[in-house]
Amino acid sequence: MALDIDGTITDDQRLLHPRAVEAVGRLNSRTTVILVSGNVHCFTRAAAVLLGTSRTFIAENGGVISWGEGEMELLSDPAICQEAYRRLKEVYPLAKKDSRYRITDLVVESNFEIQEAESRLRGWGLEADLVDSGFAVHIKDRKVDKGRALAKVMDRLGLSQEEVAAVGDSISDLPMFRVAGFRAAVANGVPELKAKADYVSGEEFGPGFCEIVDYMVAEEMI
Ligand SMILES: O=C(O)COP(=O)(O)O
Numbered sequence: 001m002a003l004d005i006d007g008t009i010t011d012d013q014r015l016l017h018p019r020a021v022e023a024v025g026r027l028n029s030r031t032t033v034i035l036v037s038g039n040v041h042c043f044t045r046a047a048a049v050l051l052g053t054s055r056t057f058i059a060e061n062g063g064v065i066s067w068g069e070g071e072m073e074l075l076s077d078p079a080i081c082q083e084a085y086r087r088l089k090e091v092y093p094l095a096k097k098d099s100r101y102r103i104t105d106l107v108v109e110s111n112f113e114i115q116e117a118e119s120r121l122r123g124w125g126l127e128a129d130l131v132d133s134g135f136a137v138h139i140k141d142r143k144v145d146k147g148r149a150l151a152k153v154m155d156r157l158g159l160s161q162e163e164v165a166a167v168g169d170s171i172s173d174l175p176m177f178r179v180a181g182f183r184a185a186v187a188n189g190v191p192e193l194k195a196k197a198d199y200v201s202g203e204e205f206g207p208g209f210c211e212i213v214d215y216m217v218a219e220e221m222i
């Protein structure tokens with residue numbers, strides 16, 4: 001299972017839900033859980049350790065892949081994001097967040113018109129785009145997303161589409177839905193994601209995620 005963190009196993013304040021922790025524990029005994037997050041590498045790694053999930057995981061919305069302990073692969077060019085930030089800052093009052101720990105993308109506060117900024121990036125011919133997870137606005141390399149990184153992980157681990165489920169809440173999870181065979185969204189997910197999901201939970205956040213795991217067990221998918 002490719003599993004998102006914020007808004008899927010946490011609440012809207014990013015607090016980990018105890019029932020989601022229990023559900024991840026159940027998954028760990030049945031299958032491999034790969035965290036796929038917009039969070040930085042060190043945060044995602046700490047989550048993997050605390051949840052007992054695979055040390056192969058995806059961070060920074062696909063910009064960083066951790067291949068088990070010790071090997072890290074960067075899929076994005078940080079210079080692309082830096083240049084986009086520099087140009088956008090000439091127009092908007094951008095404020096960086098947790099930049100010290102970011103390796104590839106940049107996170108800024110949501111104090112500007114994202115769609116307008118994206119069309120400016122395109123107009124300037126830059127290779128960067130923006131994605132708003134509902135928790136953070138990321139300036140990222142356009143060729144990077146959670147789905148492309150997940151496809152790389154599947155390839156290396158020899159996993160077919162039918163063997164992979166993706167679970168998430170935000171627009172940043174949509175690219176994962178293109179490569180996974182089973183797609184599930186929590187009820188608090190964005191409409192664009194829920195529209196593409198095979199299963200949408202009735203409950204929101206952590207309890208919704210538990211419901212998804214219960215459904216997959218009942219349907220003998222795991
Ligand atoms: O970093 C974010 O913006 C949100 O993190 P997520 O991808 O785990 O939901």
Ligand SMILES: [Mg+2]
Nearest residue numbers: 004006007169
């Ligand atoms: Mg999320």
